[in-house]
Amino acid sequence: MAEKGIPQLTFRAVLLAIILAMVLSAANAYLGLFAGLTVATAIPAAVVSMGVLRLLGGGTILENNIVQTGASAGSSIAAGVIFTVPALIILGYWQDFRYSWVLAIAGLGGLLGVLFSVPLRRTMIVEDPLPFPEGKAAAEVLKAGDNPGPGLKILGISAAIGGLVKLASGSGLRLIPETWAQSGFLANGKGLAYLGTNLSPALLGVGYIVGLNIGIVVLSGAVLSWHIAIPLYQAFFLDSDPVLAAGVAGAGAEDTAFAIWSAKIRYLGVGAMLIGGVWTLFSLRKSLVSGIRSGIAAARKGSGEFVAETERDLPMKWMLIALVLFVIPLLALYQAITGLWHVSVPMTIIMIVAGFLFVSVSAYLAGLVGSSNNPVSGITIATILFASLVLLGLLGRDSDIGAVAAIMIGAVVCCAAAVGGDNLQDLKAGYIVGATPWKQQLMLGIGAFSCALIMAPVLNLLAQAYGIGPPTAEHPNPLSAPQATLMASVAKGMFGGQLPWGMIGLGALVGAAIIAVDEWLKARGAKFRVPVLAAAIGIYLPLELMVPIFLGGLLAHFVERWHKVTDADDEAKERVHRPGVLFAAGLITGEALMGIAIAVPIWATENRDVLALPESLHFNQWIGLAVLALVGWYLYRTGKKAQPEVVSG
Structure with a gap:
């Protein structure tokens, strides 16, 4: 396509990409702070681009590719920021988010993520190509763009x-609650x-996109925490912890469960994430060497040698x-901080x-499992741990700025890794449709x-509207920012803070066991896998968030079964799921943008109840559950009744 001179980096494509990138980054920021997950936005952006450019007289496939490339930065930048930067608020270093910083x-x-990922394109896409599932899916959407x-x-x-x-x-x-819950003590109060x-349609959409495998893994991690570890701790160990026991004295079962989870059990997830981050680096050591060699080879390539338009990267110089x-x-x-x-x-x-190392890891993982499943949080934890060890030698354990400095390093690396993985995904789509790589790389930077x-x-x-981090009197139900809370805990624990290292060590053993199971499944060639970082997220987050993710994955599985798609037919799966993926992406985007819109009057009036209707109009949690079930039925129906022309459009 590029060799034929088809327009790519046009003014309207760049402008539309910037607008979509900003909107989708805001939506993903809300989703990530709420649920600890972000989702790739390339496919929804491609569909919107095809529709908008058609209204403007028609767009080329390469213009639409440029739009989805730039817009997809909305998920990667949002992930990089919300996984790390709120930790500076949680640590008390900032009172608000400083714009320039x-x-x-x-x-x-x-x-930097764009620059570091450029040398990897030739190895991972051209010479030794990886699947890049979301890149291939985006390319298919672009090729079928005649009817958006x-x-x-x-x-x-x-x-x-x-x-x-x-x-x-x-x-x-407040017509319906945000959660449905049932709880109680067992016999004699022991256990x-x-x-x-959670009754969020967005989480249902996340589950549909990530699929049943990931849904089962994250729910299994949550079951381990909430149905095994918490009851065991309450029954056998709570009495030996006088501070926690006094804090939950007289509390109901649900409040007791959340108190034990917050103080103790979630750190099992921290340990599992730590061992998962280290394992990720070890298991990808060969791909790191390959990426470095590819970068050196690209730098040595003769400048006078002819390079086709579809192979031109940003110049190494x-x-x-x-x-x-x-x-x-x-x-x-960094000098201003220290x-x-x-x-x-x-x-x-x-940094x-x-x-560079973690952009390589991120790109490799995006090539295998997609950007939505890319464990950037595990990569960031490994960065913060390594940085903390170096800074301990330079600043000492009692340093007031050690934890902040480690978070600052991790934040930049996290943004670079998130963008790097996303960049390779977009370049895969561009490679399939015949785009010019350097134009895509420039657009992703923009x-x-x-x-x-x-x-x-x-x-x-x-x-200001919801609160971020631990609950306070002013914000009793804040956006939990799970990854940022984790980063803050790890960094603070390395520099004089108190962490339940026993629980973290036990979590590391759990993570090692999960890795062993996953390697066994890999050796058997099983389609079902147990990624340790997905399991760790399930252990670390509240059960209520994992249930709708699992249910969304279950709906995706039922859609496959309805269409009689076999596990081996990945291309047929992609065609079947496209309408469902679009519906799920719409649920996520609509809920997230409404969450931001609701925040405006709350912020303006400093009253979190400003929109609340009288209590007499509030429905109970069973009505909320029925609403979620209705949304799930509509999502399933969209996939089930998909006709061939809709699937291909």
């Missing part, structure tokens, strides 16, 4: 449903039982110049080395920096 972390980290109408209709309807349910829920009109689910220009402001930022050159310079070196421009205002709005 968030811009520097997100914008420069994202641009059905897809836009699905997106619009589902976004409206997601938004209306969010408006009616506990943070808006307790808790069952609950200009990449090195840009790398230096982007690193200097980060060095100044005030010590002998600390800020090693911080910068760690550069870890950034999209990433555009998202960085709005991150601080969005985070401040959400923080």
Whole structure:
């Protein structure tokens, strides 16, 4: 396509990509703070692009590819920021999100992710190609772009449903609650039982997108925490913990379960994540070497040699110049934090080395399991641990800024890794449709920096309206920011803080057992796998968040069975699931954007009940459960009744 001179990087494509990137980054920021997960946005962006450019007189496949490339930065930058930057609020270092600092972390980290990922394209896409499932799916959507109408209709309807349910829920009109839960103590008060689910359509959509395998794994992790570890701790160990026992004295079963989970059991997930991050690095050591060799080979390639339009990456010379220009402001930022050159310079070196290594890891994992399943949080934990060990030697265990410095390094690396994995996914789609790589790489850089421009205002709005992190009197039901809370706990624990290291060690053993099971399944060639970081997320997060994710994955499985798609027929699966994926993406986007819209009047009036209707109009949790069931039925129906022309459109 590119060789034929078909327009790609046009003004309208760039402008539309920037707008979509900003909107989708805001939506993913809310979703990530709420549920600890973000989802890839390339396919919804491609469908919207085809519809909008058609209204403007028609767009080429390569213009639509540029739009989805830039817009997909919305998920990667949001993930990089919300997994790390809120930790600075949780640590008490910031009282609000500082615009210039968030811009520097997100914008420069994202641009470094683009630069670090460029040398990997030839190895992972051309010479030794990886599957890149979401890139292939986006390419199929782009190739079938003659009729985007059905897809836009699905997106619009589902976004409206997601938004209306969010408006009616506990943070808006309060017509229905946000959770359904049943709990109680067992005989003689020894042991307790808790069952609950969040009533969020967005989480149902997340589950549909990630599929049944991941849904089973995250729910199994939650069951381990809530149905095994918490009851055992309450029955046999609570009396030996006088502080926690006094805190839950007289409390109900649900409050007791959450108190034990918050103080003790969730740290099993921390340990599992730590061992998972280390294992990820070890298992990908060969791909790291391959990526480095590919980068060196690209740098040595003769400048006078003819390179086809579809093989032209950003020039290595200009990449090195840009790398230096982007690193200097980060060095100044680290110097402003520490005030010590002998600390800020090693911080910068760690950031550069870890950034390139973990962009390689992220790109490899995105190639295998997709960007939505890319364990960027595990990569970031490994970065923070390594940075903390170096900083311990430079600053000492009692340093006031050690934890903050480690988070600052991890934040930049996290943004770079998230963008790097996403970049390779987009380049795979471009490779299939015949795009020019350097134009895509430039567009992703523009999209990433555009998202960085709005991150601080969005985070401040959400923080003031809902609260971020642990519950407070002002915000009793905040956005939990699970990854950022985890990063803050790990960094603080390394520098004089108190952590339940026994639970973390036990969690590491659990993680090692999960890795062993997954390796056994891999050796048997099983389709079902047990990724340790997905299991760790399930252990670490509340059960109520994992249940709708599992149910969404179950719906995706039922759609496959209805269409009689076999496990071996991945291409048929992709065709069958496309309408469902669009519906799920609409649920996520609609709910997240409504969550941000609801935050505006709450922030303006400083009253979190400003939209709440009188209590006499509130429905009970069973009505909320019925609403979620109805949304699930509609999602299933969309997949089940998909006709061939809709699937291909």
